[in-house]
Amino acid sequence: MIVTLATPHMSPIVAFDKQLSRYYEDVSRVWRSERQGRLQNVTMASIGGGDLDLIVRSGLTYSWEADVSTVVRIPVRPIISPGKGDPMPKALLISSLLY
Numbered sequence: 001m002i003v004t005l006a007t008p009h010m011s012p013i014v015a016f017d018k019q020l021s022r023y024y025e026d027v028s029r030v031w032r033s034e035r036q037g038r039l040q041n042v043t044m045a046s047i048g049g050g051d052l053d054l055i056v057r058s059g060l061t062y063s064w065e066a067d068v069s070t071v072v073r074i075p076v077r078p079i080i081s082p083g084k085g086d087p088m089p090k091a092l093l094i095s096s097l098l099y
Contacts, residue, residue, distance in 0.1 A: 004066075006055070007061060
């Protein structure tokens with residue numbers, strides 16, 4: 001089983017050159033061609049970070065080749081900065097689960 005976390009499968013986050021884009025195309029082509037061959041017993045799950053992921057947007061984590069492709073949307077609340085009483089700026093936000 002292969003589990004990818006916030007991994008851009010569709011295309012690179014930023015494509016600086018054609019070689020990087022070609023690499024993504026080549027990897028997808030191998031997955032599609034080998035799904036019924038060498039990779040038939042390999043399960044792939046792609047998990048994206050949802051709206052809170054500021055680096056890899058959710059659309060890039062989707063994969064046609066994955067058996068499971070999902071985006072996690074967990075309710076979060078800000079941790080109060082020590083001694084100040086004000087929530088931390090969003091760029092420095094540390095989230096905690098509401099459980």
